[in-house]
Amino acid sequence: MTIHQLDMQKEKEILDELLDFQKKDLSFKSGHIIGSMCGLPHPIAQKAYQLFLATNLGDPNIFKGTREIEKRFIFFIQNLLNAPPSAGGLIVSGGTEGNITAMWVAKQLSHNQEIIIPASAHFSFQKIATLMDMKLKLIPLTKEFHMDASQVKKKISAGTAAIVGIAGSTDLGTIDQIEELSDICKDEHIFLHIDAAFGGFIIPFLKDAKHPSYPFDFSLEGVSSVSIDAHKMGYSAIPLGTIILREKEWIDEISVRSPCINSDTQAGILGTRSGGPVAAGYAVTRYLGMEGYADIVKHCLKTTKYTVSKIKELGLSLVMDPPLNVIAVRLKNPGKVVAILEKEGWKVNKIDHLSSIRIVCMPSITKEIIDEFMVKLQQACQQAGEL
Amino acid sequence: MTIHQLDMQKEKEILDELLDFQKKDLSFKSGHIIGSMCGLPHPIAQKAYQLFLATNLGDPNIFKGTREIEKRFIFFIQNLLNAPPSAGGLIVSGGTEGNITAMWVAKQLSHNQEIIIPASAHFSFQKIATLMDMKLKLIPLTKEFHMDASQVKKKISAGTAAIVGIAGSTDLGTIDQIEELSDICKDEHIFLHIDAAFGGFIIPFLKDAKHPSYPFDFSLEGVSSVSIDAHKMGYSAIPLGTIILREKEWIDEISVRSPCINSDTQAGILGTRSGGPVAAGYAVTRYLGMEGYADIVKHCLKTTKYTVSKIKELGLSLVMDPPLNVIAVRLKNPGKVVAILEKEGWKVNKIDHLSSIRIVCMPSITKEIIDEFMVKLQQACQQAGEL
Numbered sequence: 001m002t003i004h005q006l007d008m009q010k011e012k013e014i015l016d017e018l019l020d021f022q023k024k025d026l027s028f029k030s031g032h033i034i035g036s037m038c039g040l041p042h043p044i045a046q047k048a049y050q051l052f053l054a055t056n057l058g059d060p061n062i063f064k065g066t067r068e069i070e071k072r073f074i075f076f077i078q079n080l081l082n083a084p085p086s087a088g089g090l091i092v093s094g095g096t097e098g099n100i101t102a103m104w105v106a107k108q109l110s111h112n113q114e115i116i117i118p119a120s121a122h123f124s125f126q127k128i129a130t131l132m133d134m135k136l137k138l139i140p141l142t143k144e145f146h147m148d149a150s151q152v153k154k155k156i157s158a159g160t161a162a163i164v165g166i167a168g169s170t171d172l173g174t175i176d177q178i179e180e181l182s183d184i185c186k187d188e189h190i191f192l193h194i195d196a197a198f199g200g201f202i203i204p205f206l207k208d209a210k211h212p213s214y215p216f217d218f219s220l221e222g223v224s225s226v227s228i229d230a231h232k233m234g235y236s237a238i239p240l241g242t243i244i245l246r247e248k249e250w251i252d253e254i255s256v257r258s259p260c261i262n263s264d265t266q267a268g269i270l271g272t273r274s275g276g277p278v279a280a281g282y283a284v285t286r287y288l289g290m291e292g293y294a295d296i297v298k299h300c301l302k303t304t305k306y307t308v309s310k311i312k313e314l315g316l317s318l319v320m321d322p323p324l325n326v327i328a329v330r331l332k333n334p335g336k337v338v339a340i341l342e343k344e345g346w347k348v349n350k351i352d353h354l355s356s357i358r359i360v361c362m363p364s365i366t367k368e369i370i371d372e373f374m375v376k377l378q379q380a381c382q383q384a385g386e387l
Numbered sequence: 388m389t390i391h392q393l394d395m396q397k398e399k400e401i402l403d404e405l406l407d408f409q410k411k412d413l414s415f416k417s418g419h420i421i422g423s424m425c426g427l428p429h430p431i432a433q434k435a436y437q438l439f440l441a442t443n444l445g446d447p448n449i450f451k452g453t454r455e456i457e458k459r460f461i462f463f464i465q466n467l468l469n470a471p472p473s474a475g476g477l478i479v480s481g482g483t484e485g486n487i488t489a490m491w492v493a494k495q496l497s498h499n500q501e502i503i504i505p506a507s508a509h510f511s512f513q514k515i516a517t518l519m520d521m522k523l524k525l526i527p528l529t530k531e532f533h534m535d536a537s538q539v540k541k542k543i544s545a546g547t548a549a550i551v552g553i554a555g556s557t558d559l560g561t562i563d564q565i566e567e568l569s570d571i572c573k574d575e576h577i578f579l580h581i582d583a584a585f586g587g588f589i590i591p592f593l594k595d596a597k598h599p600s601y602p603f604d605f606s607l608e609g610v611s612s613v614s615i616d617a618h619k620m621g622y623s624a625i626p627l628g629t630i631i632l633r634e635k636e637w638i639d640e641i642s643v644r645s646p647c648i649n650s651d652t653q654a655g656i657l658g659t660r661s662g663g664p665v666a667a668g669y670a671v672t673r674y675l676g677m678e679g680y681a682d683i684v685k686h687c688l689k690t691t692k693y694t695v696s697k698i699k700e701l702g703l704s705l706v707m708d709p710p711l712n713v714i715a716v717r718l719k720n721p722g723k724v725v726a727i728l729e730k731e732g733w734k735v736n737k738i739d740h741l742s743s744i745r746i747v748c749m750p751s752i753t754k755e756i757i758d759e760f761m762v763k764l765q766q767a768c769q770q771a772g773e774l
Contacts, residue, residue, distance in 0.1 A: 011431050014673045018435055018666055024452030028441050038443050038659060044398050048405055050437055053624055054415050056425050058481075062734050065411030093480060093626075094445075096658035104518050124658060126643040131491050131656065133520045170647045231659065237440055238661040239480075239626075256513035260557045260736055260745070269518065271483035271511060272425060272618065274625040279405055286401045347449050352646055 026347050031369035035349035037170070037198050037326075039362035041237040041280065048276075048283035049237050055275035057091070061262035066275035073282040077242045080204055080290075081196075081217040081226050088248025090268045091278055093239035095197030096124035097269055098227025099164075101243045101254065103128050104269070105225065106162035106191040108253035116155045117164040118147030118176060122195060125164070134161065145172055145320060149180040156184075162191040162224075167216040168199020171351050171358065172319060173326030175199060175214045182215075182222030191224045197241065200228030202324055205290075205297035212323075218246060230281040235288065235296060235363050240277040296363045300325040303361040303370060310374045315387055319354050325361040328354055331386050340380040346373060413734050418756035422736035424557070424585050426749035428624040428667065435663075435670035436624050442662035444478070448649035453662035460669040464629045467591055467677075468583075468604040468613050475635025477655045478665055480626035482584030483511035484656055485614025486551075488630045488641065490515050491656070492612065493549035493578040495640035503542045504551040505534030505563060509582060512551070521548065532559055532707060536567040543571075549578040549611075554603040555586020558738050558745065559706060560713030562586060562601045569602075569609030578611045584628065587615030589711055592677075592684035599710075605633060617668040622675065622683060622750050627664040683750045687712040690748040690757060697761045702774055706741050712748040715741055718773050727767040733760060 026033050028040040041049075052066060060067040074089040083089075092098045099122065103115060114135045117125050121138075129136050137155045142148050152163060163185055165176040178194060185192035194216055196203070206213040217226055227243045230236040245251065251267045258266035288296070304325045308318065311329055319328035331337055334357045338350045349358040361370075381387040413420050415427040428436075439453060447454040461476040470476075479485045486509065490502060501522045504512050508525075516523050524542045526534050539550060550572055552563040565581060572579035581603055583590070593600040604613055614630045617623040632638060638654045645653035675683070691712040695705065698716055706715035718724055721744045725737045736745040748757075768774040 006430055010674060011434070014431060014670050015434060015438070017673070018438060018456065018670060021452035021456050022438070024455065025442060025450040033449055036443070036446060036449065038446075040441055043393055044401060046437070046440055047398070047402060049440060050433070051402070051405060051409070053433055053436060054427055055412060056423070056625060059423060059425075062420055062423065063412040065408035068411065069405065069408050093657055094659045096656070100518075100656070108517060123643050123645050123647070123653070127641075127656065130495060130641070131487075132518060229659075238443060238659055238663075239657075254514075254517070256510050258510050259739055260510070262734065262736060266510070269483070269487070269514065270480055270626075272481045272616075272625055276625075283401050283405060286404070287397060347649065349647055349649060358647070 026345065028364065031365060032346045034365060034373055035347055035358045035360060037232050037360055038238060040364040042235045042284045042287065044283045044287050045237045045280035049280040052275040052279035056272050057275045057278060058266070058270070058272040059262055063275055066279065069282045070275070070278045073278055073285065074242060076285045077228060078244055081200065081228065081244055082219040083244050084218060084246065086247050087218065087244055088251050089242050089244040090251065092241040092243050092268065093270065094231065094241040095122060095195065095227060095229050096127065098197060098241045098243045099124045099195055100128055100132070101268055102193040102225045102227060103132060103134060103162060104254050105245060105250050106193065107132065107134065109191060109250065110161045112159045112161035114157065114159045115162045115164060116152060116160060118166055120145065120147065120166055120169040120171060120174065121164060122170050145174045147176040149177050149184070152181065152184055156188055156190065160190055162193050164193045164195060167194050167196035167203055168324055170198070171354060172328050173198065173322060173324035175203065175216060175323060178214070178216045178223070179220060182220035184222070186222035192222050194223055194226045196226050197229040198232050199324060200226065201230070201233035201293060202297050205294045208294040209298045209301050211301055234281065234284065236281040236284045237277055240281045300361045300363060303365055303367060306367055307359060307361060307370050310370060314374065314378050314381070316381065319356050327359040328356040329359065330356050333384060336384040337380050337386060340383055341376060344376050344380070346376055413732065415751065418752060419733045421752060421760055422734055422745050422747060424619050424747055425625060427751040429622045429671045429674065431670045431674050432624045432667035436667040439662040439666035443659055444662045444665060445653070445657070445659040446649055450662055453666065456669045457662070457665045460665055460672065461629060463672045464615060465631055468587065468615065468631055469606040470631050471605060471633065473634050474605065474631055475638050476629050476631040477638065479628040479630050479655065480657065481618060481628040482509060482582065482614060482616050483514065485584060485628045485630045486511045486582055487515055487519070488655055489580040489612045489614060490519060490521060490549060491641050492632060492637050493580065494519065494521065496578060496637065497548045499546045499548035501544065501546045502549045502551060503539060503547060505553055507532065507534070507553055507556040507558060507561065508551060509557050532561045534563040536564050536571070539568065539571055543575055543577065547577055549580050551580045551582060554581050554583035554590055555711055557585070558741060559715050560585065560709060560711035562590065562603060562710060565601070565603045565610070566607060569607035571609070573609035579609050581610055581613045583613050584616040585619050586711060587613065588620035588680060589684050592681045595681040596685045596688050598688055621668065621671065623668040623671045624664055627668045687748045687750060690752055690754060693754055694746060694748060694757050697757060701761065701765050701768065703768065706743050714746040715743040716746065717743050720771060723771040724767045724773060727770055728763060731763050733763055
């Protein structure tokens with residue numbers, strides 16, 4: 001058999017072809033992707049990922065060492081989110097799977113199909129509606145862009161499966177009034193899921209950064225589940241999210257018998273999945289520790305403050321004072337500005353319904369990048385007639 | 388900011404810690420994982436994966452080059468599966484997501500909730516039942532371990548959303564009589580999904596290997612969708628599956644508006660996902676081409692034939708003549724043999740309901756590995772009182 005005798009010349013040609021395609025990408029490394037909630041992973045993440053690429057955590061009894069790493073990573077997340085000893089967690093591919101998984105648990109526990117979500121909920125809930133036959137009841141936002149908690153109670157019915165609060169919204173980085181939601185859900189015995197895909201790795205460190213802080217996690221008794229993405233502010237590599245459930249027994253609700261692999265049951269949505277991202281995420285948490293994350297959050301908030309001042313200096317206005325490191329710049333025609341910036345090789349995100357563009361100060365975004373960007377933003381806004 | 392100044396000593400300690408955990412894993416590289424449907428990826432897969440790790444195909448307009456690679460990979464798969472020009476495809480994380488996605492499309496198109504599946508269907512359909520509120524109607528198997536097509540017609544009702552056929556079953560590698568299912572579905576206008584997660588990269592090459600071949604793909608007019616995993620017999624890295632739909636418009640049925648990313652809609656289940664596995668899969672298909680895959684299939688079938696002869700020489704019997712490269716060895720107490728082999732560092736899979744163990748001759752399994760394994764298998768069977 002010759003299948004393992006590598007033709008090095010052929011390999012080089014193919015990898016060169018791939019790199020040619022890559023020239024058409026923007027890269028996180030360049031710093032020019034300035035509107036995404038993903039970013040460049042920490043260097044140790046890439047190395048750890050590679051070492052564990054050829055492992056399958058969908059069949060954990062073959063990969064007992066990698067499974068131990070996974071357990072330790074989940075434990076780190078439980079600790080970060082103040083989960084009680086009764087809690088359990090599952091690795092997911094990201095925020096969308098985290099939300100689907102939480103709604104699956106809530107549906108199984110309640111035998112209900114209605115979910116109450118804020119108007120600011122991530123678009124993955126639109127998928128949940130048709131995929132899972134769930135009915136979405138949308139709650140309007142207050143002037144402060146929070147889910148209007150006074151409206152929530154009115155929407156609760158005998159068919160309610162869950163209420164969802166957001167900790168770090170996609171558009172603005174807002175955090176819903178989760179303390180109030182927790183009280184409601186505790187009283188009414190309703191499953192409360194917190195989508196902290198973006199905020200989960202920031203909010204626990206706000207106090208350290210002397211920034212206004214908000215309770216959002218299992219320290220609130222009414223919170224049933226929290227999803228959090230390590231490939232967003234956790235500084236790790238795609239795909240790595242975690243869903244933590246207040247009671248580990250709830251995992252049984254979404255487990256099936258798995259006779260053909262080396263364990264009796266499999267929990268969660270996906271089957272085969274690499275241990276690479278999990279090892280990467282664990283390596284990053286080990287490298288940074290709580291102090292490292294606190295430093296990153298300080299850095300991101302400092303860059304945010306700097307960016308806000310520069311935007312105001314340009315004469316542009318914001319949708320709101322950023323509660324986290326997400327900045328929404330109000331524009332008359334955001335699409336036009338986005339298009340001009342894209343031609344210049346910069347990518348910000350367009351938030352049409354807020355007539356704005358989104359800038360996210362991720363860990364790898366520096367003041368130097370912002371300075372470079374501001375020149376481009378000013379030019380683009382002048383060209384588009386915004387300034 | 389010091390977050391980018393790497394402490395090399397600390398990095399080394401953490402990577403060493405990870406490698407210590409890894410010692411508790413079995414590895415695909417060792418050849419001792421001999422019952423899994425995943426295996427060691429082709430060397431070029433690892434390299435390509437690494438180059439594209441920090442890309443996000445969930446936001447394809449930022450990564451236009453990587454998106455082009457994805458399109459080319461999907462086109463390769465469409466070609467492999469004889470898909471018509473009207474077809475379209477989506478990358479998924481593997482067979483489970485492929486099946487969920489297909490059932491989502493079928494549910495949306497039919498507004499029905501019942502799916503007719505063979506008793507041999509993968510356990511992911513059990514997830515689909517509770518996740519998606521689908522009702523499973525199980526069809527018993529014939530003596531040849533095929534879905535009994537004569538029973539299928541009887542189960543069809545006004546509530547049928549889809550019929551599922553298997554091309555390369557999890558337990559035995561069997562291929563259902565998909566020609567008959569296709570005729571039924573064409574007549575009755577029912578969505579027919581083929582789960583070719585395992586068989587999709589083998590069955591197209593059986594003729595070349597002078598092995599009995601079976602129609603299973605879009606060359607049959609009644610086939611609506613096929614899911615196929617490149618991380619199984621496609622010799623690529625986890626996670627990489629593809630779902631091909633006969634009509635690309637059906638993708639709209641599972642698309643939602645995605646205002647916060649740089650494209651108007653997002654199709655499929657997951658959101659953020661790395662371009663790494665896609666680039667890896669494309670590199671492997673470019674490296675091997677159709678001829679390379681044909682050679683791999685010949686190799687796997689040859690190893691299978693060799694293994695079968697050695698098993699029979701030991702005095703053990705098989706559940707059936709392997710239709711592909713999946714061998715089920717009939718034993719009185721498979722659990723006991725699996726446990727003894729595990730202690731010796733070898734991993735085969737237990738198929739309790741067939742009172743057997745499963746061996747899969749993946750591309751990286753060689754005659755030399757089989758020779759080594761046979762010694763262990765004989766000893767284990769003697770110790771367990773099977774021989």
